Amino acid sequence: MRRYLLATLLAASSFAANAQDRFVPVEQRLNAAQLAEVGLSAAQLQALNRVLRDAEGRHTVPVTAVAGAPVPANVPAPAAMHLGLDEGPVSARVVGDVAGWEPGTVFTLDNGQQWQVMKGQMTLRKTLQSPQIEVIPGIAGRWFLQVDEDLPKARVFRLR
Numbered sequence: 613m614r615r616y617l618l619a620t621l622l623a624a625s626s627f628a629a630n631a632q633d634r635f636v637p638v639e640q641r642l643n644a645a646q647l648a649e650v651g652l653s654a655a656q657l658q659a660l661n662r663v664l665r666d667a668e669g670r671h672t673v674p675v676t677a678v679a680g681a682p683v684p685a686n687v688p689a690p691a692a693m694h695l696g697l698d699e700g701p702v703s704a705r706v707v708g709d710v711a712g713w714e715p716g717t718v719f720t721l722d723n724g725q726q727w728q729v730m731k732g733q734m735t736l737r738k739t740l741q742s743p744q745i746e747v748i749p750g751i752a753g754r755w756f757l758q759v760d761e762d763l764p765k766a767r768v769f770r771l772r
Contacts, residue, residue, distance in 0.1 A: 703746050707742065709741050710740045713757075736759075
């Protein structure tokens, strides 16, 4: 029984030593554009690395080093925290006529994109022929289709 426990402890310590050699910090796993997209500060990146090391069964970065750590030179400024706001609107013409919309309605645009209505319902007084529309980004990846400034927008998502 002792021989089995000793072998198990040796295997575990060998695994932990090998895992420690294989750990690659997040900053080295991602390029500058990916780091900017994630939008974490230097302190948050270090905390994430510490958590990942802990998850692998070791703790090589002291907790006190995280708070006052210098910012590495290759880490860009954090990205915007409101996804979608940095993307511009899509302006195009609808292929075909528009008499209104409701959840499930699919708009095919002349640029090849297709957008499906998730929320919103409207029946137009007059059918519009190939109207110019705008698909406007919102917060957290939401998109809104606007046929006219004076009409309510429909919440949509992109099919293609």
